[in-house]
Amino acid sequence: MSLDPSYLEYPNRRLGYDHDMFPYSVMEERKPLAWPDGKTVATWMVVSLEWFPITPSDKPFKAPGHMQTAYPDYRHYTSREYGTRVGFYRLLDAFAKADVKVSVATNAAIAQRYPQVIRDILDAGHEIIAHSTDMNGTIASSLPVEEERKLITESIAILSDIAGVKPRGWHSIARSQSFATMDLLKDAGIEYCCDWVNDELPYVFNNGLVNIPLNHELSDRQIITVQQQSADSYAQQMLDAYDWLHTEAQAHGGRMLPMHLTPYIIGLPYRMDAFEQLLADLKARDGNWFARGCDILDSFRSQM
Template sequence: MKLPESYLEYSERSYGLDHDRHDWIPADRRDPLQLKSGKKAAAFIVVPLEFFPLDPPAKPFSHPGSMKTPYPDLRHYTTRDYGNRVGVYRILKALADVGLKATFAVNAAVADRYSPLLKAVEQAGHEIAAHGVSTAHIHHEGLSCQQEEEFIARCRAEFPDAKTWMSPARNQTYRTLDLLAKAGFEVCLDWEPDQRPLALRTENGSITSLPLMNELSDFTLLLDRRQQADDWARQILEAAQFHLDAYADAGAQCFGFTLTPYIVGQPFRVLSLKNLLSGLVGMPELEVVTAAQVSSLFLLPGQA
């Protein structure tokens, strides 16, 4: 059965994207970018530090990492708490052993509850990014503008110097970017642009979106798809090598991935984590930096 032509009519349809946050430029028409260092690609590591309440709200949806069984789900609650008490320190040590700095995306509730952890992250020289209030505070269209502003304001008060933002569950409203720019955030990790920094327009200036790849997330690959830790590590190294190999045609590109404390901080995955980080360090043409540093590394088209 053929649909009536009226089903294909859309009064707002126009050439390009269906939003005005950035211009539409097909991948084969983009000017290749270069890194100021002369290296061929950049990568950034994000470590989410999250608070999961024992009885989380189900609306608008449950956070992907939230409790799985009926209240009180002590098994999953204590596993996530283990990540903030034990697993994260294994990640900190693995990063220190190879001399890498990461972006630690921190819930405001974590800063309240685990102040020694936050101090350890800061003393190690890692970037602190704002990661919303908690996993129970999802940004969604059911919030009023005032409610969302209050969520962001609470985070800004907790992290006054943070440049980078990542929403809980990486979920936004249509106004989140405008409010983030208004609050002084410069980098956002919620969208997944095509392996390069992307300046997004807001009512309060631009904010840079970086490609934090959900397809390389340890949560996605190790929990959702039940892959082995060595396979997860190998895929990230393959992604890094792909970006290096694509330099001649596509120029310098970048990508990010996550290290979740209650996942890769488990003792039976630490060796894979160490092998991954050593592998990244062993790629001399790859620059591994924090999210806040990424966009400043790229030369704009025409710059020398």
């Protein structure tokens, strides 16, 4: 038994990465970032607002949270709808109470089906970023590139039309991309994406698109649904992260605390008190700047 000789050849074994999408860079060696008003930590909340067709698609892969039982999967279809009808409005009220502005990663289907939700987001001063067509709109290298281009441009066109403002940001379902995605997003006029989790501050791809890392570990999905920890533990972990980043920021410049939220997870009645208390605790912390993705992007760009 032996492996093909090419398995022990390393054509990309060289200084830097084995790809040319973005340059290698060490966070602590960069010029420190200064957030507005001397703030230390930009707390960036991103809510994913998703519509799951009851007819799931496995191509190129089935989205996290999608239908699971044999057709018709009422339990998951309606539980996800609960997030949009009920959980998301609990979150909007909580954000208003704590005076927090957030980014909402929105499926185009949400805008088409529930334009009232779009108005409520914009009236409250939140940012809308594009988040594919609906939860069948997943991206991977196995999707033909022309289908991917169509999915991206359609999502943006529908959101722009209904919201009356063009989204500046993009978030792929499950952060999944093909090798073409960053260029397709750039072609479509997107300014930043939040799919790559290899950093804790914004950085620029070689094509000019900015990636603002939306840490997938600091998400309600990862901590509460995947790792099955309580809302209290989740809140404690966010505060531990904040406190560490605040200390680090005093020596090394502005830091970011990304919090990825899902209405059908964090917006349940028995979790909301812990979440509202977390918002209050973060608001009371020294140095906290509740920022939308576009605010972080503008501040980052002004310092480039």
